[in-house]
Amino acid sequence: EADIYQTPRYLVIGTGKKITLECSQTMGHDKMYWYQQDPGMELHLIHYSYGVNSTEKGDLSSESTVSRIRTEHFPLTLESARPSHTSQYLCASSDRGDEQYFGPGTRLTVT
């Protein structure tokens, strides 16, 4: 099993709150990713990073932001949560190959 961790696993929060979803990996991978997944739907890439101080937006437009100050850490922040942000958020990492190792995900509910 891959050494990639996400916290919290579940989060229920009110509209307008600021939240940060944590993702850490201990494999030394340079590339990291954030995906959004709704039930029965495919994963959509919302952010990715090639390495420290590198961040890019993915295919799906997202109001979230990310940072990559350390290789092992890739947090995602929502400044003002809305019900439309309710979803599952999956973090992944990869080395020079393209196999991505996924974390367990964070199930976010915004009320």
Add this chain to the structure above:
Amino acid sequence: KNQVEQSPQSLIILEGKNCTLQCNYTVSPFSNLRWYKQDTGRGPVSLTIMTFSENTKSNGRYTATLDADTKQSSLHITASQLSDSASYICVVSDRGSTLGRLYFGRGTQLTVWP
């Protein structure tokens, strides 16, 4: 447009039975195709990877096939177990991206009943 289509959307089988899941893709250029298993509330875990030159690859009771000419893949599960209940996702990688761009299907939700 690069796409990955999976069928059926959902499937229910009895424990011990076999089943086959299908994946059609239009991704080009093609690098490889993976089947992932995603348990409820968990992240996907890779089961098999197949490159252009590979036709069949097995991982225990899971056997994947690839026809690169017709751009079709299948995942066959033999002697199903209750723990096989999960979503099975077909993921295709393109060759042209240094990012390792992945295209995800929506998955087939498999339920195994006792």
